[in-house]
Structure formats: structure tokens, C-alpha cells
Amino acid sequence: MNKDKIIRKDIRNDFPILSKKILKTKDLVYFDTAASAQKPQVVIDELNQFYKSHYSNVSRGVHTLSVESTLRYEDARKKVQSFINAKSENEIIFTKSATESINLVAQTFYDKYMSTGDEIILSLMEHHSNLIPWYFLRDKYGVVIKFANITESGEIDVNHFESLITPKTKIAALTHLSNVYGSKIDEKVSSICKRNNVAILLDGCQSAAHLKIDVQKLECDFFVFSGHKTYGPSGIGVLYGKENLLNEMPPYQGGGGMIGEVTTDKVSYAELPAKYEAGTPPIAEAHGLGIAIDYMNNIGIENIFNHEEELTKYAYEKISELDFVKIYGDANNRNSIISFNIENIHSHEVSSFLDVEGIAVRAGHHCCQPLMKHLGVNSTSRLSFGVYNTIEEVDIFINALIKCKEFFIK
């Protein structure tokens, strides 16, 4: 193996929480990065330092602290721009979460480009955050939502997707990397959308910390992700939108910072990106996200990908050897996420059992109830990897799964 492809051994020391003992005795095995990633010391320290030495409101004053805060806030925007290879920093909007980013697009895209009877395409494996904002449009304005099928392997059925498109289809909103299957979207979907003049939003919550993101290559019109899943703070989300669309769409919320001029009878709006950032934004959180991006860049996102791919393949192989475990989806095109069930044991039991062994996995419907219904299950367990996980941890997990089965099925 190429030496510079190996994640350095002491990487775990960057994450203070990993030395925590669960129930005072067990080493923490954190396999829930898909829910939220742990934070490296440098992000924790920089947040602290920001509040201690530089904090004030942004873009509002001329005093020293306002300048220092604003510089850091706008610097974070440049980091995000280069992280996802957007053409312009005007295309990067800071929100409070990826969820807010999707709500913003749903509302303002409808206002500009859609009317009653127009159609939206989603898939059966979307997270609730990429379903409900569109359901709102259906309930309020009578738009039509169509669902693309999912194949056995856990990917969007591209042919079915294409067959759903009509002249009334205005936008498709799809997960870039499934939070249940770990499968990556077939990039043909973007070109199909482009060919049919359908806008596409990619939900990058599960991909941004694991894959190299290039929004221009992806040919997407909108891309969203959250800070907390990319080793940054919670309370910060990103919306990427093509500049011409963001210029044409109306503002989302009204408030300070998003205005040009206000009189008693009218208002003009600020230029991008301020137009979509009403109110005091998540300032320190944006700075923290910028630091987290630096952190990932220092390791190299390709190295992170390769490391996690190795873990995912190894875990998939090992779990496949256990005849009492069912894995959802297959190994191809999968990154960092594996959902599974132990036969006849509810995921809650599995998760509580593993917790006592020090292992954190997610149990439940993963905010994907339509997908759970499609799979014919009530819930699944899910392990998901971050840069700090190791092969040894997978072995600990496998042994614990065997013990778990023995505990519940005598």
C-alpha cells in the first residue's frame, strides 16, 4: 500500500472523546459517525479561542472585533467553496443545518419556478429531512411528488427514475450517499436531469466527510451538508446553489443583514450570499466548520475515503460470515455505512447490548420510515465509520455481535 495513503496511527489522539470509558470500564468504539462525527481537539480549541479573542457580530460594525469575526466568517465560506469546488463564494449560503438548507430550497424554488400540479421526484430512501420540506409544498400548493424505486442492492433505479420525468417535472431531490445503505448515487441521474431540464438537489450529509465533492462535476443545482457530520460544530449547515438560481429565487427569511434598502413601504435585498442569511448567523460555528475542513484537508479526503473503504469492506466481509445477520444492500459502491439486523432480535436490544460493550451504533428507522416500510422492517441497526475508526474496533464489534446473539437466543 502506498505509504501516504495510510491514516497515521495516532489520529485517535486528535479526538479527546475517544479516550472516554463507557460504564467506567469499556473503551469507546464509536460507530455512529453517520449520526454525528466526533470533534478533533483543533476544532474544540479554535471555538474556544474564537470566543475568547475575536468574537463579535459579523458584517455590522467597523470596530476591530467585528472585523476579526467577519474575516473568519467569510474565510470559512471560502474554505467551503474550495472544499466542494463551487465556482463562486456567492454560491455558499450558511444555514443552521442541512435541514434548513433543504427547506430554503423547497420554499424559494417553488416560489420562483413552480405552480400547482408541477412535479417533484424523490426516492424511497430519502431522509425525512429531504421528504417533509417537499411534503409541505404538496400540502400547501398541490404539487405532485413521485418516488423513484430502490433496487435490491440499495441504489436508485435509474431507469425507473427516468420514466417518472414529465414536462411538469421541475426538480429532483435525492440523497448523494444513503444514510441507510451507504450507497452512492449513480451520477447518470444528474445528466438525465440536465437533459430533461429538471433541477437537481443532492443531499450530501453522508458524503461530504467521506468523498471528494465537486459540485461542478456532479452537475447538481443544489448541494447541502451539515457541519456536525463533517467534524465541525452542530448548528451550522451549508447550502450550495448555482449563482443564477440563487439570484433568481426570492429570499427565504426576512431580517437583518439580508436587505439592500428599507423604507416604510418597500425593501430591496442584499446581493448573494447575504440575501439568504437573515439574522445573526452561526458565526463561531461557521469558523469551526472552516477549521474542520482544514483538518480534513490536512489528512486528505482521498485518504479518509480509502481508509473508510477498507474498514467498510472488512466489516462487510466479517458480518457476512455471521449467518444470523442480515445486511441491507450489497457491498458495491458502498462507503462508511452498513445497516443490518440480527434475526429475531430487535435493533434496540442489539444497540443496548453493544452499548454495554462500549460500542455506539444507531438503532431505529434512521429518519427513513418510507424506506423501512419498503424493506419490510420496523428498524435496523447501523454501524458507520469515521476517520478515527480501526480494524481492531471492527473485530471487537464482531465478537460483541456473536455474544449478543448468544445472550438473546439461547
Add this chain to the structure above:
Amino acid sequence: MNELLKELYQEIILDHGNEPRNFGVCETHNKSAHGHNPLCGDKVSLTLFVDDDDIIKDIKFSGEGCAISVASASLMTEKLKGKKLSYAENMFKDFTDLVKGSEDSLSTIDEDDSLYALKGVKDFPMRVKCATLAWHTFKNALKE
């Protein structure tokens, strides 16, 4: 094996989880409710027949969920059958106290009670909702 897990998954819990009692729908019922834990997807449907003297003559549940929620529903139906509503409401309060770790002022549940087997839930705060789902559904059924 870890003591907390042994405490949580006592024999009686696994037994009721695997083979729930009073599973189904009461042939005649005058009260019912559906319960749902939106965080995890567990579901329970409850039907009861309460007579003119406020006695629970019949009670059954159906649904799907983890061992803790199914066992809790099963044990609940066993306990509530034949009880007066006012007493059952006191049991509701005692049970929710018990699984949250406060057992000082229980009036209807004692240590020999089968419901006491769910006391181990107190060490797994995220599972309290699993244990109380059926009881909250019962409470909602009475509001009808």
C-alpha cells in the same frame, strides 16, 4: 455477562418479549388507542372492555417493537385485567416512576410484582420510552 444487561433482560422480560400474553384484539371493546414511538418506530394498539363499574374486564394489545416494549405491554395487560380504572391509573404513575428510577412512593407495585422486572430500564434512559409506550397508550385509551 454484564450485570446491567442481566438486570434489564430478566428471564421474565425475554419470556414475555418472545411470547406476549393477551396479544390480539378484544372481541368486544369500548376503549382503544394506538401508540407510536416516532423516534424508533415501535407501535402498539390497545383494546379494552371496561364495564359499568369501571372494571377492566378485558384488555389486549398488538403491534411490533423491541423486547422491552412488547414485554412491558404483555405484563401490563396481565396486571390490568380485572382492575378498577382508578387503581389502574395509580399503577400507571407507579410504573413510570419505577422505570425512571424513583421507587420510594410506590403504592400499587411491590418487589414481588412482575412489573418490578422492568426496573432495570432505569439504567438505560433511552429505553424508558420503550417500557412506557404501552402504558401511555393505555392512558390515551381512557381519554376516549
